[in-house]
Amino acid sequence: MGQPPTVSQRNVRKAGSVNLIVGASGGLGRRLAEQLAQQKQNLLLVSSDARDLCALATDLKIRFEVQAEILEANLSTREGVDQFLDDLKAHSQQLNAAFFPLGYSLTADQMDLTAQQIDAIFSVNLISTIKTVQVLMAVSKNPTLTLAFFGSIAQSRGRNGNIVYASAKRGLTSFFESLKHRSFQKGQVRPYLFQIGYMESQQTLGKKLLFPVSDPNGVAATVLTKIKTKPPGEFYVPGFWRLFCSLLRALPWSVYSRLKF
């Protein structure tokens, strides 16, 4: 485990540090940005459309009197990710935490995707995050950089639906485990993985789902509380999904293979 920050390091973090949110323009990312701003934390907001980012950053600056900078980035292509990483290097030295509430899925994700769509799903959900973390670890001067990843319950057991998306999110779980292992031995980062259950989004709109759908505001509050009060680790939000996903994984194949969901 890394050393806890000294008092002076903590003060530095409070005074001028910034929280990076990749995928900030809507849903959970936007709610995280709002709640961090309410706590008077400065922000670096990233998403694919500057119009949303400008509106959000301006709103947060005016309402909460924080600093909010923006970076427009297309993380679905290799060139877009490279460009973003170049832009990010200029900002990442004072980072307090980096949040990655980004996700990209397609309804045709049942082995009906084009090669380009598969690349995009992997790029947004996994590769851009890994590359970003690598850059942050290289340039960040913060010895206890908090990293928050957002997985999905879809990755708990593969099924005929969201096939590529779930694979990418499973990859993210593995990446988090490796970082956790590394940070235990070498310090430097504090990785958190939040496996998010059903949450209100464009994807859940109007769908009849088996379990309650949570509100991104509540999820954001839970995430920030966990980061404040718990050591790094993997969390399910809401918590009952841990039990559900464990049961799903424990089901014998003869039963699981017959499930339609």
Add this chain to the structure above:
Amino acid sequence: MAGVLNQKRSFDGGFSCQSETHFPDRYRNLEEIFSRSDRSYSLLGAGLSYTAAGFGSHSDSVSLKDFDRILSFDSQAGEIEVEAGMSLGKLAQFTIPRGWLLAVQPGHPSITVGGCLGADVHGKNHAKDGTFKNQVLSFRLFHPDKGWITADRQTNLSLFDLTCGGYGLSGVVLSIKLRLTAACQKVRMQHHSLASIFELPKVLEELSAKSDLLYSWHDFSSAAKQGRGFVIQGVFEPNIERSINTDPGSEFHFQPLRSIDRGTGLPNVYSNLFIKFLNMGYGHSMKRKIHKVTSENLFESTFPIAKKTIYFDLFGRAGFFEVQLIVPSDRFADFSKAVLAYLQKHSPVVTLGSAKIFKGQANFLRFSGEGICFGVNTPQTESGRKLVEFLNGLASELKLKQNLIKNSTLTSEMVKSGYPDFEAFRTALNQWDSRRRFRSEMSERLAL
């Protein structure tokens, strides 16, 4: 972008249907929704219009609830630009502690600024502040066939005119720049009694120049009471100092209101006997306030109904009717006589009678003008329907302007006489958008 098929209901319960609703939360989603050229659309604010002005069976609704950010704020000039989905409550929570207030606000803080612009609403002192349009400096609008357009009193003036009070039929207003007025911390409230409704125009006229908030309440539980009641007057207390209090606390707390939830599981409880009893209690409480000056907080006096929304629930699921119209002061006595005669003969249940004073002129379909803005509520019952038919008839006969956003029973034939610009509005709308991409139940019912 997929939408959700959901049940919708006008606030008065007069119209309900299932239709698809889209909830874009990004600019790109918004543009994508309108890319289907075979659909027509309705624009939803908070959906709190009494009529179905933001939805219809033949159009997809687009809700702007996630577009609710502040885009600029000039604390010296008192100007703010916000996205159209921002609620009045959220806006007040930001501006009041900073010493500013939106001068024209309808009755509930859940109502959005987009909805206020769409219906060009009025507040509690039309004679002093005019309608919402007066507070609008400019707006940005998206039309699927025309793209993004900014309109103000210099640029695209005809679009500005068509859209403020255009019931969401000219395009999606995304952001609005508003003029604010200096806020106070407290409002000095005074109550004046009226022996009958006939005293109303004189009292309102006398008080209007000296008031920041001004409206009346009348007892119509029986015709014999002659619509006696009270005028409620609010005057902003000059600020001792304008301190920025950014910790709003519970001062701004309100119960959110949703049309679909109003009266859930309840029957109508209003009867003549119950109203007599209620009005007696309310009348007594008001009487105690006569000649006394009380001090109220600004948020509560701006939204007096916000903590009394049970009033609407007690109509039950079936709902209520509202008729609100502008009666020129010189014809108010004749109008009141006709109403009282009807009440005398038929004794319908009138749960509320209320009035404000209006000044100024308005073109197109804006509910504004010169006279007494008078409104009544009655439950959705047979006798209620008959009362509304009577009032609709009286309005047509006297060529009175009815508030289109409040009465679900209106047809184009009924309202044309009160709105001399009815055809001009329709022509301007068709010239602007010959494909008529935006429609609602209300626009179809009124053949707009």
